Amino acid sequence: MTETTFxxxxxxxxxxxxxxIILGLSAVLGPQKAGANKLEPYESGVTAPVGTxxxxxxxxxxxxxxxxxxxxxxxxxxxxxxxxxxxxxxFGLAEMFxxxxxxxxxxxxxxxxxxxxxx
Numbered sequence: 001m002t003e004t005t006f007x008x009x010x011x012x013x014x015x016x017x018x019x020x021i022i023l024g025l026s027a028v029l030g031p032q033k034a035g036a037n038k039l040e041p042y043e044s045g046v047t048a049p050v051g052t053x054x055x056x057x058x059x060x061x062x063x064x065x066x067x068x069x070x071x072x073x074x075x076x077x078x079x080x081x082x083x084x085x086x087x088x089x090x091f092g093l094a095e096m097f098x099x100x101x102x103x104x105x106x107x108x109x110x111x112x113x114x115x116x117x118x119x
Contacts, residue, residue, distance in 0.1 A: 063115055074103050 081096050110116065
């Protein structure tokens with residue numbers, strides 16, 4: 001058995017056994033009965049619920065969240081470029097200008113479509 005195989009077996013064993021131990025301990029040591037206060041609904045600091053749980057949300061909330069993730073993840077690609085800026089030279093600079101241009105074009109497209117308007 002090689003070191004890598006042994007390390008994988010130990011990792012998978014720990015990843016399987018540890019959650020089972022934690023679940024078992026929480027079942028044994030945790031509270032067994034929920035009180036009346038624990039079973040009462042709680043919403044944003046108010047014990048009595050306001051409105052219905054079936055309330056519809058605007059798609060704009062989800063669209064803004066998706067756009068944030070897309071632009072945020074693309075901005076994360078700037079970090080490795082900044083770290084290796086000198087090693088990449090002029091070619092790396094040109095590639096990053098192309099990347100930022102495509103990112104900017106996507107942002108302009110989103111603005112033109114009105115995805116960020118809340119009316």
